[in-house]
Amino acid sequence: MAGSPKSPNALLHGALDALILKVLSRGPSHGYAVARFIEEATGDALLVEEGSLYPALYRLERRGWVEAEWGTSELGRRAKLYRLTAAGRTQLDQEVATWRQFSTGVSKVLFAS
């Protein structure tokens, strides 16, 4: 009974953009590497599925927060390299601030005595 068929990562909703932007703020990268970075950095606590990743990257590009260019990965393979734009950096700051407010609020309620 306990296992309800719920979306495995509903919480990711709205936070993924900020995560991607943050990773790209460390320097240009390609989608696959962004996902691997997030997973590794969180000890697999956050899994980024490709069906969420690529649509998110197109979304960010469409909004002018990242720019894409074909190039090669560290392993010498064909890869689309994403780079944070100036607007993207502004957006990142804002999303970080929003996240801080939100998570503080949730914690206030969830961890109240």
Added chain:
Amino acid sequence: MAGSPKSPNALLHGALDALILKVLSRGPSHGYAVARFIEEATGDALLVEEGSLYPALYRLERRGWVEAEWGTSELGRRAKLYRLTAAGRTQLDQEVATWRQFSTGVSKVLFAS
């Protein structure tokens, strides 16, 4: 340009259930009061719209995590009182743990040097 027409609280996705369960763990309450409590507890950082609140309560009831009963509010008005079930308490514990993992992960990425 900066203002994109984004859903005001996409982050709430997946966290609302936990918030409601937590508020109800303090004792039975009605929907309207739950929303007011969350808003007041977070200094209006978290706004719970009624169009999210009531569907969420039905969802929780359908899953057996809360039980509803008609009664009266503190102001003597007709109100539907929700009470946490045993299954709801278990679910709350699990959702709090999930939230902790998730928010820790996001913070690791967003607040990394």
Added chain:
DNA sequence: TGGCATTACCTAGACGATCTAGGTAATGGC
């Protein structure tokens, strides 16, 4: 008496985002 804010609930449809589950293609180890 009338008007209005507040309390309290309800709901249809729009919208947005993740996930499932498939696919392509090239590389390199065994």
Added chain:
DNA sequence: GCCATTACCTAGATCGTCTAGGTAATGCCA
């Protein structure tokens, strides 16, 4: 020759929030 890995792409299902409407009762105030 086979298979895991790297790397990208996408349609459709699914789920949850929000918009924007609605009902109804109470109590204040002019």
